[in-house]
């Protein structure tokens with residue numbers, strides 16, 4: 001393949017825009033997966049953000065309001081699944097379940113899902129993943145103590161135990177014994193029915209990564225260890241949203257072939273996207289985590305501690321780290337799209353970019369869960 005012509009910074013940025021957000025020009029609006037919005041007006045450095053505003057200076061792409069009809073239907077169906085199929089939560093957690101707004105989240109992140117059934121694949125998994133995080137690791141009875149055993153057993157709801165006839169039934173029963181396992185088991189059953197074997201295996205691998213990240217976070221919490229910034233970033237690359245954008249093709253009803261997914265350049269793009277989305281969480285959940293009992297690690301907290309910065313400087317540096325990750329993600333995604341001109345690969349990259357943007361939108365607008373610090 002001939003080497004690409006060197007391009008000016010303006011044309012390089014137009015290439016990124018075209019590849020990640022679709023073609024532009026007269027008559028092309030219908031070809032894009034994500035509707036182009038007017039570029040956001042960057043806030044003046046001193047502007048104080050109002051409730052629901054984006055973090056000043058955070059590099060992001062606004063998305064159109066998610067389709068309210070789909071949001072409502074996904075919301076209705078996920079509640080029925082949570083209550084009737086997996087008995088997910090007691091009545092007193094209902095407000096938090098509703099406040100999570102998972103329908104709005106998933107509709108924003110998957111604009112190319114052909115049907116609500118496809119959206120439900122992502123929505124059940126998102127709810128199940130949060131149930132494991134809340135009930136095993138965090139605020140709803142979670143603890144670092146004994147986490148490894150709990151996570152491993154829950155992981156078998158995704159990646160089945162194959163053992164002797166004597167022991168198999170005890171394992172099968174165990175998958176119904178708590179809400180996180182019931183949720184993982186059921187969500188995975190739906191996912192396996194809709195995905196190819198290699199898509200399901202990709203997902204299992206990403207979930208094993210996630211569980212390894214939870215364990216490192218828990219180990220550090222147990223010994224009250226504050227890692228170096230790069231060590232924290234390594235942990236957060238695993239304790240990460242990655243399993244969500246990487247199912248974009250199953251949710252879109254197509255497949256990124258396994259050999260293209262496995263390309264080192266594609267793996268880097270996926271990791272950069274996952275890392276940017278996860279640092280978005282660190283920034284929007286900063287005040288919630290400061291208010292929670294004990295020390296909750298997130299990027300601003302680790303930068304402040306390890307680099308001796310004020311809380312505000314550390315937060316602003318974390319914004320820069322996020323922005324660098326986003327720029328690298330976009331540049332490398334554009335390079336991969338040029339190197340492998342395969343329609344399914346381009347669609348997958350657009351799907352990952354849409355997930356990144358939808359994830360930002362949800363964090364920004366979820367004022368039930370998140371609020372910004374007073375740094376501007």
Ligand SMILES: CC(C)=CCC/C(C)=C(\C)COP(=O)(O)OP(=O)(O)O
Nearest residue numbers: 126129133239240241243278281285
């Ligand atoms: C949905 C999914 C795969 C989540 C995995 C990791 C995770 C829970 C996050 C990236 C969110 O981070 P955090 O636990 O800090 O969440 P909140 O800040 O409490 O919303």
Ligand SMILES: [Mg+2]
Nearest residue numbers: 281282285289
């Ligand atoms: Mg957080």
